[in-house]
Amino acid sequence: MKIIDIRDAVVPISSPIRNAFIDFSKMTASVVAVVTDVVRDGKPVVGYGFNSNGRYAASGLLNERFLPRLREADPESLVNEAGDNLDPARIWSTMMTNEKPGGHGERSVAVGVVDMAVWDAVAKIAGQPLYKHLADTCGDGTHDNSVFVYAAGGYYYPGKDDARLQEEMRRYRDMGYEVVKMKIGGASLEEDLRRIEAVLDVVGEGRYLAVDANGRFDLHTALAYAEALKPYNLFWYEEAGDPLDFQLQAELSKVYPGPMATGENLFSHQDARNLARYGGMRPDRDWLQFDCALSYGLVEYLRILKAIEAEGFTSRNCVPHGGHQLSLNIAAGLKLGGNESYPEVFAPFGGFADNIRVENGHVGLPQAPGIGFEQKSALIRTMRTATET
Known part of the structure; x- marks a missing residue:
């Protein structure tokens, strides 16, 4: 099995509210879809992810560093030992290749968006709600x-x-x-x-x-x-x-x-x-x-x-x-x-x-x-x- 496509987009989550530090009038979020070659009910399994509120869309980081690394990787390096599912830890390590320690912030948001989509796909491929898959x-x-x-x-x-x-x-x-x-x-x-x-x-x-x-x-x-x-x-x-x-x-x-x-x-x-x-x-x-x-x-x-x-x-x-x-x-x-x-x-x-x-x-x-x-x-x-x- 393998990842056949990774797509990202920016969507607005703006509103007129504010907290003690920021307002949310121009807030955006990244959405990522990880498309696999695994088929369920006649359709490819797709995992979705997005970033939490309070941080803006990370499209620049996604498209300049993290998504290219996944696209360029050997597909077999991104799956588990059994070859029957994606391996979130291997995918994470691939995204973080050539990244220095520290520097947490917007980089962590970009990686987190993709990671969410990967776990969604992993649980779908396993045929389980994610909470059951995590418990097991x-x-x-x-x-x-x-x-x-x-x-x-x-x-x-x-x-x-x-x-x-x-x-x-x-x-x-x-x-x-x-x-x-x-x-x-x-x-x-x-x-x-x-x-x-x-x-x-x-x-x-x-x-x-x-x-x-x-x-x-x-x-x-x-x-x-x-x-x-x-x-x-x-x-x-x-x-x-x-x-x-x-x-x-x-x-x-x-x-x-x-x-x-x-x-x-x-x-x-x-x-x-x-x-x-x-x-x-x-x-x-x-x-x-x-x-x-x-x-x-x-x-x-x-x-x-x-x-x-x-x-x-x-x-x-x-x-x-x-x-x-x-x-x-x-x-x-x-x-x-x-x-x-x-x-x-x-x-x-x-x-x-x-x-x-x-x-x-x-x-x-x-x-x-x-x-x-x-x-x-x-x-x-x-x-x-x-x-x-």
Whole structure:
């Protein structure tokens, strides 16, 4: 078997929302299709991938470096020893040929897009949902039957007052989510506290609300927010400072007793290990948010899990950023702590299979082979349209 074609495209995921650091008015994403010579139901098996929100399309890197390396490789070097499926690790190594260590960032996004498509194809060829394939090949042979998910929203946008913020959070609770997340740091501390209290009037208790500063704060501001947030007993306080400022995170952990979360903007197992070692993160209460679609893909995410395990954390500490179906499969197959969800933004890439609903803060799993893109009609239509023209 072999890869016979690799296609990429750029699609918009723009919206008028903003967090504390960026707006999403010009946001784009890369979509990749990996076409194989394996035939199922009379059609070639095609694996699809895309990058998570918050990073732009990586088409330049894909077309100048990573896709040419795959196209030029001996097809047999990209398959497993049995010759009956693609080998994600070999494909990953081929893409990273002649790349120096370090330099994580947009490079990791480009590799992650292709990696997602490869794993989708691998599971389809194996005839299994990806979570089952991961449980059998990378896990302990068992998987979770449902996954904890929280509704990420609460963005700032023009004209959005407290009443509209409350309406948004009510919709999420009506959808079946228990925990919701809102943005902070894009307004004054006083205004953000008012917004938090408005949401608490909807969800009832702090344990149902997470807040996210998107790396906006310096240490002084992060500590000021920490003191103000303590009485609320929130689900977590997320990414207070720059993702690579491990000292800031460590100082915060000394004064903030509640759960904290960070890691979505760390893109390698080395950075994940450094966060676990030097960031003051506490395995008994804190959450790690590495997003495989931004951090070189699932091949690297497996290394991340090993790296944090050596530092006292487990897979249950991980709740990936991104709200996409690849992380949902990983969460079930490798027994993570949960997954993010975007019920109302970044369509059609956020959300889960059309026929699966969120119940009591948990979502079920699709039975179709692969990641499950075909079970989300708007998403598969977008990816097919983008890569077949």
